[in-house]
Amino acid sequence: MEGLMDDQRRRAAAWFRDLRDRITDAFEALEDRGPGEAAPGRFQVTPTERAGDGGGGIMSVMRGGRVFEKVGVNWSEVHGTLAPRAQAAMAARGVPGMAEDPRFWASGISLVAHMQNPHAPAVHMNTRMFWTPGAWWFGGGTDLNPCIEYDRDTAHFHDTLRAACAPHGTDYYDRFKAWADEYFFIPHRGRARGVGGIFYDDLNSGDWQADFDFTCAVGAAFLPAFLPLAEAHMADPFTEGDREVQLIHRGLYAEYNLVYDRGTKFGLETGHNADAVLMSLPPLAKWT
Template identity: 50%
Template sequence: MTDFDTRKDKTAHWFRTLRDQICKEFEALEREAPDALYPGEAGKFEYEDWQRKVENGGGGTGGMLRGRLFEKCGVHISVVKGEFTPEMAARTPGADKDPRFWAAGISLIAHQRNPRIPAVHMNTRYIVTTQDWFGGGGDLTPTQAIDRHQDAPDALAFHAGMKAACDKHNVADYEHYKNWCDEYFYLKHRDEPRGTGGIFYDRLNSGNFEEDFAFTQDVGRHFLKTYSAIVRGRIHEPWTEEEREEQLITRGRYVEFNLLWDRGTTFGLKTGGNVKTILSSMPPVVKWP
């Protein structure tokens, strides 16, 4: 018999560990930001626990950083459980037999003050019904037209990091996950990609839990290493008002995707998740000219 309880403990512990590593590194980047470009004190994460409104439904911890380099950054973890609605149960593996579920994960979105530093998203999760699986990925959203193509330096660096995570594990297929990401993070109503992509995977259960888990861990590790390097490579670059204006318009596309197409947003809202953390992915300032 599958020992789901042990798996739940291991994955929930990892998501907390990864959250701590990311927050520590992002606060270090805040301190490294040059005063001439980023005046004021370096920001720190503020944490807020929350509970689902249903009894014994679990909850999570939202972490928010509003700083001088990171204009708005949310790094959130959660461990929730309950029952799917009939509509959700019909679309979820294993839930048609039993609507109960358990889910743990980490989600991150970072919007930078400097328009030359790309926004980024990452999440990984572990879900249990009568079956279990991993999902997640990461993707990059440059805000300047000159950087919004997959041959741009930041895009190449980000994809190299995601490919490195995939190449370490037989259960992962970088080309498949890359194409999946390109298809998923696409604004159908505008017929354009949200950004320069990355990887996306879902319902990963190869039959080897330890290998699937190890891959999911490496997605988090390589994401942190790769994105931190991208930020450090751009942190000293000044910007213009015209570049800031373009950033704010590009952020509008981000809002449109998350509200119209993102399944994670829908899952969180329909399972009684914390609205504050779910919608923390929204940029702090945005324009629709």
Template identity: 40%
Template structure:
């Protein structure tokens, strides 16, 4: 397996820094298109152990209620359990990890919450060759979904996967469905997308091109969804349902999300780790909705893993 050089790692870092900037610029343009003026604030930080990052956060916008687009490149002197349970051979190794991770919580319940992440991990244990892999993906968590948005999201995912093999979209879509699952609720977090980890099945350059495609594909997928939905009217009841469903997002991130666990176990910067949390969320005791309501359709239809491209292209 080809090991990345310091120049390779720098190229990945350069891409990630640029990706963060381009995503923030595009989302600020959507904010302004909806009549808002909020911008991403920049917060640079360093870790005592080595490395640091740039957090960019937009709050209280007209279109985006809260959004965090985070870049980090950290050094780790001893890997935690969250990183070594799948790789016990590198327990205690030194490592570096870099990535861009984002969660965008829109104001309008008709616009889904979205998440994306691309990252590189390199570990080196004394007397052993370095071990590296890429990870990432993007997923969509709607409150009042429609078929056009789901099709846009998954068609973009399939298109970007196609140059890397006919099977990649199906494999990484299934991985996403399996990963973003709330076991205690027996419920998907959203309508899925792509998820992958431990990606080193190709040479380093091909793997790098894939995470570039995924990172760039996020904007291709989410911007049309914002444009179609951000100016739709909504009721107070729909807003309350949005907050209720955001509670599921909080449950998932605190109980299951590997990135959250990794950050906490490596002594990460808490504000950056928990920036994915929505500004407001709600919990209700055994809420009920009419059988033919949009709220009921979310859980009974859209939150069921299925072949969206086949279903919606045939509709």
């Protein structure tokens, strides 16, 4: 399998990097159109390296822009040997051969945006491919996290995802929406962190091209799903009370990412750059 997957791994990594470039370009263009007289925000781009075996990526973070208070768009391609704890977790999930051979390769894009305006929703998106000597799979998704909810925004976001899923599986949207509702739930708060989206993992139908095409469709749907919402609300007037609601909701988001998020746990356990792994955390947050 390893030799046969070389081309597929190169194609997946290249797609994720190209998607990263398109999104950062679109976000900087939105900053140019943003309200106010301050200079438009720009991404600070930093190469990252994985400790130990190999690989790395690109960490792109923008802070204090006209539209985005903090946004990170990271791309990575890493490989090596899983630490015993991560190897055991993979073996427990039923990954073939993981108990005997802990080698892995992974590539993906990860994005979290926290907005200046409380009426503009925060958002998360990631897609990835994972390979071990015994298996490969895709995973990812996106979810909308408004602190002030607008039904029309939620409808637009979900309608865009539904349209992206439809050509790839008649049940994909319903299945992966339900998975997101479960995955992005915060048990200790008894509530979801936002208004949902889609989430999937361990996707291996046996047809690599079909699963890759679907993952590409999820990534390509992100800008049409989110950008109109950010642009619609970036100049909305807001009060100190709105800002307070935003900061408290960010505390909820931080709790989820530090306690439950799979990507955070995996990144830290496998020695990836900690700043890149934790770029999802908001710049400011409050707890009551």
